[in-house]
Amino acid sequence: MRKEILELLETDSKLTPYQIATMLGMDKSKVEKEIETMEEEGIILQYSTLINWEKVGNEQVSALIDVKVIPQRGVGFDDIAERIYRFPEVRSVMLMSGSYDLSVEVTGRNIKEVAQFVAQKLATLEHVQSTVTHFVLKRYKQHGVILDKKEKDRRQVISP
């Protein structure tokens, strides 16, 4: 039941408990309660909107930064990650397998702002060994959604 509710909310957070309940053939009050519980348990964190900022003419830039760190006794990846994710410029932080350790997404008003953040805040952190910055040039798909969808309804308006 939780999985079904979450899958619906993940694609459309505007769905009301009543709509969800009818769509799943469940009781409205049960759905309401389940959602509330999942909010309390920190399973549902936020109801947000996926926006194609490019269309708004927003000039914001993002970069993905590969960060190599040197964990030390008493200071693990989690601690270093925390020091990084507390900066509001940081959109996401993930621990990775492979040739670097943390993947950090940073946004700023322009390239200079992001570069400065990396140079002054990120690279200078104790335990950070190196950084490689990749600026995002264009987004095609995000959260499973194609941003500039070419497919539209091409069906005949009425068919048997």
Added chain:
Amino acid sequence: MNVKKANRISPLVKNLPPSGIRKFFDLVANTKGVISLGVGEPDFVTPWHIREACFYSLEQGYTMYTSNWGLPELRKEISKFLYERYGLGYNPENEIVVTVGASEAVDLALRTIIMPGDEVIIPEPTYVSYKPCAVLAGAEPVTVQTSYENEFKLKEEDLNEKINSRTKALILCYPNNPTGAIMEKEDLEGIARIAVQNDLIVISDEIYSELTYKGSHVSIASFPGMRERTIVINGFSKAWAMTGWRIGFAAGPRDIIEEMVKIHQYTILCAPVMGQMAALEALKNGSEEVEKMVTQYNQRRRFVVSKLREMGLECFEPKGAFYVFPSIKSTGMSSEEFAEELLKKEKVAVVPGSAFGRSGEGHIRISYAASLKNLTKALDRMANFLDSLNKNIVDRVMEN
């Protein structure tokens, strides 16, 4: 040279009524800003891996004719599918033919078995092609009406009434277009018995078989004595969202299928190979995508039924396909009037039930092969429409 126009067209064709949907189609096509719930095909585009498999096959040079029967690998997969899903056993060598949609399979089946004067029983409301195809094959179509009270299932007594010595075949379409009705095991048992007793051939159009929401589909071919007299028709259009590819198939006893292939061979040669390659991919790797689409259809189905009931429209629970068939009798309008007024006033297109047979009168077909957003909008508009109708009635009563 004078051409004698009067004799140019065969009366058989001349007398075929134009599709009941055609007129309405023009009306809808000429109205702007319409939300259409009148579409009889999936709103999903064919899953990407299937499309991708077609590109690949083209790169590999699959651009030729195939065997008249269809690609052997595809027939093997179809055989496996029919066995695994419905417990039906057909030899891919000589009991399965790949056709240009289920549509061609219906035509082939009828032309193969009909002799002049044979009667074919067609339960209504139903898909619009059977009657014309039966007529073109030289048969006398005999309709039998199903009813809202029986959830549009075919009842034994109603079928029995229509059977006589000339009855050759029965065409079943379950899950049903336009009603969304299904026939469960208990419902089919009696029908199968009657078919055996009266030596009928059953043409079973099971194109919506994967789109069921309460238990799995049961094929009439799986009942005792039925395999030898059933032509099972199915295809990829609905469950795999592949309407434009034009791939379907028929499975049945060898003696019938072999003869069907003769007509197919002379008239069609073979189904297009690109479509067949895509269908092969659909059967091999498509079940997960089908499942996802079925989940969404089911959610919309519940949503639409509950909305319609909230509006005060009577509506039985459709358990298959992607249609809801509410009664609009309470409005006092005919289904055509209702559909036309709804289109004019609220720009929502639905199909009048009468387009699918006499017993479809008093109903409209709503297709939930539409996004949830459009369904919500369209149903809100429909609720408005009903409110204004009710208000008119109240006003009129007050005036009197």
